[in-house]
Amino acid sequence: MNKKSYITQAKKSADIQINELKKIKKVFNHSFIKAVDHILQCRGKVVFAGIGKSGLIARKISATFSSIGIPSFFCDPAQALHGDMGQLEKKDILIIISYSGNTTELTNMLKYANRYRIKIIGIASKSDSILLKASDIKILLPKVKESDLTGLVPTSSTSITLLLGDCLAASVMHQKKFSKEKFKVFHPGGNIGNTLLLAKDIMVKGHKMPIINYKKSFKDALKVINQKKLGIVVILKNNFIIGIVTDGDLRRELKNYSNNKSLDNFMTKNPFIVNENMTASKALAIMNEKKITSLLVVSDKDFKKDKKVLKGIIHIHFLLKNGIK
Numbered sequence: 001m002n003k004k005s006y007i008t009q010a011k012k013s014a015d016i017q018i019n020e021l022k023k024i025k026k027v028f029n030h031s032f033i034k035a036v037d038h039i040l041q042c043r044g045k046v047v048f049a050g051i052g053k054s055g056l057i058a059r060k061i062s063a064t065f066s067s068i069g070i071p072s073f074f075c076d077p078a079q080a081l082h083g084d085m086g087q088l089e090k091k092d093i094l095i096i097i098s099y100s101g102n103t104t105e106l107t108n109m110l111k112y113a114n115r116y117r118i119k120i121i122g123i124a125s126k127s128d129s130i131l132l133k134a135s136d137i138k139i140l141l142p143k144v145k146e147s148d149l150t151g152l153v154p155t156s157s158t159s160i161t162l163l164l165g166d167c168l169a170a171s172v173m174h175q176k177k178f179s180k181e182k183f184k185v186f187h188p189g190g191n192i193g194n195t196l197l198l199a200k201d202i203m204v205k206g207h208k209m210p211i212i213n214y215k216k217s218f219k220d221a222l223k224v225i226n227q228k229k230l231g232i233v234v235i236l237k238n239n240f241i242i243g244i245v246t247d248g249d250l251r252r253e254l255k256n257y258s259n260n261k262s263l264d265n266f267m268t269k270n271p272f273i274v275n276e277n278m279t280a281s282k283a284l285a286i287m288n289e290k291k292i293t294s295l296l297v298v299s300d301k302d303f304k305k306d307k308k309v310l311k312g313i314i315h316i317h318f319l320l321k322n323g324i325k
Helices: 004-027 030-041 053-067 104-115 130-134 156-175 180-186 190-196 218-228 247-256 280-290 316-321
Strands: 046-050 072-074 093-097 119-124 137-140 211-213 232-237 240-246 273-275 294-298 312-315
Touching: 004 156, 030 093, 030 119, 030 137, 030 156, 046 053, 053 072, 053 093, 053 156, 093 104, 104 119, 104 130, 119 130, 211 218, 218 232, 218 247, 240 247, 240 294, 273 280, 280 294, 280 316, 312 316
Parallel strands: 046 072, 046 093, 093 119, 119 137, 211 232, 273 294
Antiparallel strands: 232 240, 294 312
16 A cells, blocks of 8 residues: 555645634634633633543543632533432533534433523534534534545544634633743643743742841851852842852862952852843853853843842752653
């Protein structure tokens, strides 16, 4: 068999879906606006439901809403018959997805929601479907050509439904002024959480910082380095950073040790400094480039000033410990 045909068929399938997905713009109408408004005003949970492939899409969209701080879960209509509908409350919104809109398993869920006046956002491709007739907000999906050989397997239809869900989530995020900072709160672990870590999230601060007044002696600096165990001591004058002394600097100076010798004689002036909202991954890149193991952290407002107040210290071990690569 000519294996190049694999690529040919894949490209054909992709082209069909790409063209069909452009139809999503037909959905951005008054009903879409009402759906976003209701989600933003919801005092309860945004509950998603669907059967079969639509159920899988509903699960993913629900997970996306949860990840942006909207309380959400998936409710399986088939299991709902056995008690799961007790999770639904009047203050919730029920978003039901069914491409045909006539899936029989949805009937009891629709009756329950209508009986207890739970708002329903219905998503289907048939305007006269049972689902849209029972919905308070009706989102009509455009009919699309499936991208498989038979034209029957849910491909383009599931893709456009997923795209609609992502567009709803993106619109809600925009209105809520969702930021990377907020996203990080809901993703403390994993690759996404690590990517969003900032300098201020992993820096040493307060009494843990190895700092010393510029008037102090060599002996004092050595004592601080041994106590704080970061391999450096930051030299301050009137609370402003004027330099750093590393463990290596002190060891090299030992042979010429003089307790009266000023720290100014062997400190590094103008050390590398980053602002507190720099990403941890960028801080690691700077360390690798400059071949250093620590960075001093200052506030955003101080970063552009000549005189900077120390807010924290990042050590390369903290970055590696947090999985930053």
